[in-house]
Amino acid sequence: MxxxxxxxxxNAKLKDFQFEHMLDLTRPVPFALQQYEPGEIILHEGFALHSLLFLVQGKIKVTSSIETGKSLLLRFGHPFSIIGDIELIRNVPVQSRIEAVNECLLIGLSFDYIKQHEMKNPRFTSTLLDHLSYKLQTCTTASRVNLLASVENRFASYLMSTMSPGSNASFGMELQTDHIGEIASLLGTTHRHLNRVLQAFVQNRMLERNGQMIRVLDWDAIERASNGIRYE
Incomplete structure (x- = not known):
């Protein structure tokens, strides 16, 4: 970081995302502008968090792990996302692992300042409620997908959430095959099973595999295979 x-x-980011409609900016506010590189871990599960973070540029990946070390994909986040709202309200350690997918800018504001000046501000608490309800919705969707959807659905959904040219959350048009094991773990399946799904997509000319790279050939077919599910 x-x-x-x-x-x-x-100041440009504060204006772009209309912070004046959420916080009282008539007094000096101790904002901290933070930059994260692609692949950098922003938050680790179980760590103490002392600041609320506002994602104002870039894309993050949110995962949840279990004691075996395996992780499940919950969602991808993009501006304007709030990180740390649950930790602020419930006074608990970090609940999910947050990773920067590409270069990210976040604005931090300490919990101490918020508790002293903003917790009785209805505009601020309304914003928190909106973001918390969205997280509940996406986590419910992710749980349903991870339990009930086929690996084909999940993999197509992953592609649509991360690579689709029509997605605001897009970060790339190609996928490296040496990441398949990591993706399989995030989708709650095995490397071997995901490779079979990938090969079926290639045979159906939905994907093209060239060495270590995979490129989508038929976005309409991927969209149909995703069944309308998104990790967003």
């Missing part, structure tokens, strides 16, 4: 001392950039 890199702490940026860039007042013009900070």
């Amino acid at each position: 890199k702490l940026l001392h860039n007042e013009p950039l900070l």
Whole structure:
């Protein structure tokens, strides 16, 4: 993580995402502008969190792990997302692992400041409620998908959530096959099973496999295979 001392950039992001409609900016507010590189872990499960984080640029991956070390994909987040609202309200350690998918900018604001100045601000608490209800909705969807959807559905949904040219959350048009084991774990399946699904998609000319890279050939077919599910 890199702490940026860039007042013009900070002010531009505050204006872009209308922070004045959420927080009382008539007093000096101790914002911290943070930059994360692709693949960098923003938060680890179980760690203490001391600041609320607002994602204002980039894309994050949210996963939940169990004691065996395996992780399940919950959702991808993109601006404007709030990180740490559950931890703030419930006073609990970090509940999910947050990873930067691409270069991310986040604005941090300490819990101490929020508890002192903003918890009785109805505009702020309304924003928190909106984001919390969205997380409940997406986590419910993720649970249903991980329990009931086929691996074909889940893999197609993963592709639509991460690679689709029509997705606001898009971060790439190609997939590296050396990441298949990691993706299989996130989707709650085995490397071997996901490879069989991938091969079936290639045989049906939905995907093209070229060395270590996979490229989508038929987005309409991937959309149908996803069954309308998104990890967002």
